[in-house]
Amino acid sequence: MATSRVLGYLESRKNIAGGVCGLLGLVLTFTGAAGAYWPVVVAGLYGAGALVAPPERPEPPAFPDPSAQLDAVREDFGKLGAYLADVDLPPAPRARLTELLAALLEAGLGGRAARPGPRDVHVLSRAVRQDVPEAVDTFVRTRWWTRLSPGTEPPDRHLERQLTLLREEAERLASALHDTEARWQESHTRYLEDRSQ
The missing domain is CATH 1.20.5 (Single alpha-helices involved in coiled-coils or other helix-helix interfaces)
Known part of the structure; x- marks a missing residue:
């Protein structure tokens, strides 16, 4: 149960958006713009990305057409005919x-x-x-x-x-x-x- 939640979060939009923003923080770190506070910048950008990402929405149920x-x-109708x-x-x-x-x-x-x-x-x-x-x-x-x-x-x-x-x-x-x-x-x-x- 807990494993499926962790795997679900890893595949979620929030984690993907946070990861992209965290990578942007690493780019800022390697260019020298983040300075000594680079861990805070990377974590902050990850958190910001995770917060602004759209929430997961469940798929609608698939009813037969x-x-x-x-x-x-x-x-x-075949059964009715037999009856x-x-x-x-x-x-x-x-x-x-x-x-x-x-x-x-x-x-x-x-x-x-x-x-x-x-x-x-x-x-x-x-x-x-x-x-x-x-x-x-x-x-x-x-x-x-x-x-x-x-x-x-x-x-x-x-x-x-x-x-x-x-x-x-x-x-x-x-x-x-x-x-x-x-x-x-x-x-x-x-x-x-x-x-x-």
């Missing part, structure tokens, strides 16, 4: 939602301009990891209870509405990403037109 987070969401294959679910709602989510995940949420932002990844992550599994699980459990008490509202309507809302959210995301990509394309066209003039 949204693209790396999107890879994890893709893996979870949906095992569940007795009407095929139409399943297909409508999973097709759009799959398209967004496979396309990497757009191209060069439409790189996934944290909000985009959050929307997809929440849909894949929470909203769709919860909607399907609730449907399956409610359907079981509905069989025991006929005449109640069928859970299919709620599932249909939930999946419609989730699909609308995914479509809004796709539309926003498309708009970003279209603006980038227009901007690039203007750049090329301006460059050719």
Whole structure:
């Protein structure tokens, strides 16, 4: 522990700045400008250099960028697909939602301009990891209870509405990403037109 602190100080900005100023003190000593008080001059210049040097700052933590987070969401989408294959679910709602989510995940949420932002990844992550599994699980459990008490509202309507809302959210995301990509394309066209003039 103490050894690492000593090594840390030896590599610090303060020690390097102090060492440079201390070398300046030695140059003054060899030129005769420091006189008999050369140890005080060298130590003083070292201390001054160490005091004026900027403090060490810790490196910011390296969090994964949204693209790396999107890879994890893709893996979870594979798990969700396996779960949906095992569940007795009407095929139409399943297909409508999973097709759009799959398209967004496979396309990497757009191209060069439409790189996934944290909000985009959050929307997809929440849909894949929470909203769709919860909607399907609730449907399956409610359907079981509905069989025991006929005449109640069928859970299919709620599932249909939930999946419609989730699909609308995914479509809004796709539309926003498309708009970003279209603006980038227009901007690039203007750049090329301006460059050719």
